[in-house]
Amino acid sequence: MRAFVAVEVPGREGEGAGATASAPEHLTLRFLGEIDSGLADRLIERLGPALARIARFEFVLDGVGAFPSPHRPRVVWRGVTEGAGELHALARAVREVVDSGGASEDASPFVPHVTLFRVRSSRDRERAARLLAPQATLPPPTRVPVTSVQFVESRLSASGAHHEVRARFPLAGAGP
DSSP states (O other), X not given: XXXXXXXXXXXXXXXXXXXXXXXXXXXXXEEEEEOOHHHHHHHHHHHHHHHTTSBOEEEEEEEEEEEEETTEXXXXXXXXXXXXXXXXXXHHHHHHHXXXXXXXXXXXXXXXXXXXXXXXXXHHHHHHHHXXXXXXXXXOOEEEEEOEEEEEEEEEETTEEEEEEEEEEEOBTOXX
């Protein structure tokens, strides 16, 4: 299965240039790639207790950027302003569980962001240019509460990614 660990982000109505999504929005804490179901089960078992000790918090999505750069965008994203430190700590806790649980280590640095879209066509490039232009009207900052973390299975199809939440881990102070 293809899987990742993430924080759910509320819908993105009005987030720029006809954004659509076939799966709920999320901020990925750790992409796991293709893993077997046994490893998924072990990670799910270990993530709950590790994350239950972390206090809930909020972060703010603000601004728009692109990887690898605004001049050559492949991925257009919203960045995190407030709460980035807490997201880094949460991602670190997830990484420790995942790495010690037998998943392949990921040397990529964690960069807190929410992907708006991938640039795959000339239409996407035009859309990216509009959003990344200095005079672009950007969506207002969005405050996102973090009360839980999700283990998500992702299935790719011609119509896009379809996500199934396999497990939800409440953070300290969060309801059931």
